[in-house]
Amino acid sequence: MADTINDRIKEILEKSPVVLFMKGTPLFPQCGFSNQIVSILNAVGIEYDSVDVLQDPEIRQGIKVYSDWPTFPQLYVKGELVGGCDIVTEMYQSGELAELMQKENIARKN
Numbered sequence: 292m293a294d295t296i297n298d299r300i301k302e303i304l305e306k307s308p309v310v311l312f313m314k315g316t317p318l319f320p321q322c323g324f325s326n327q328i329v330s331i332l333n334a335v336g337i338e339y340d341s342v343d344v345l346q347d348p349e350i351r352q353g354i355k356v357y358s359d360w361p362t363f364p365q366l367y368v369k370g371e372l373v374g375g376c377d378i379v380t381e382m383y384q385s386g387e388l389a390e391l392m393q394k395e396n397i398a399r400k401n
């Protein structure tokens with residue numbers, strides 16, 4: 292039976308504790324908002340997977356419906372949407388993002 296888009300999304304989210312749906316890649320972000328969130332994740336120094344929604348129109352549309360969130364980037368921790376660029380930026384500035392990563396035992400980059 293063919294996987295539905297929701298099955299694909301769940302599979303991606305189950306594979307890694309932190310997933311960033313973004314435009315472009317962490318090395319070559321294709322949008323300022325994606326670029327900013329990548330810089331924040333690098334500053335926090337945690338491991339994460341990324342999905343380039345520009346390469347996958349089905350995921351690009353499907354994840355918007357999945358989480359009822361219309362824009363990218365979208366950051367997920369343990370399968371739950373944390374937020375986009377604005378929310379993650381605020382959480383970074385307040386220290387809440389680092390706290391969340393610690394609480395969820397997210398591995399740090401070496």
Ligand SMILES: N[C@@H](CCC(=O)N[C@@H](CS)C(=O)NCC(=O)O)C(=O)O
Pocket residue numbers: 314322324351361362363364375376377378
């Ligand atoms: N305020 C948003 C800004 C993100 C945003 O506006 N993204 C736009 C332009 S990159 C977007 O994803 N549009 C939908 C699309 O391109 O599919 C945030 O906090 O993440």
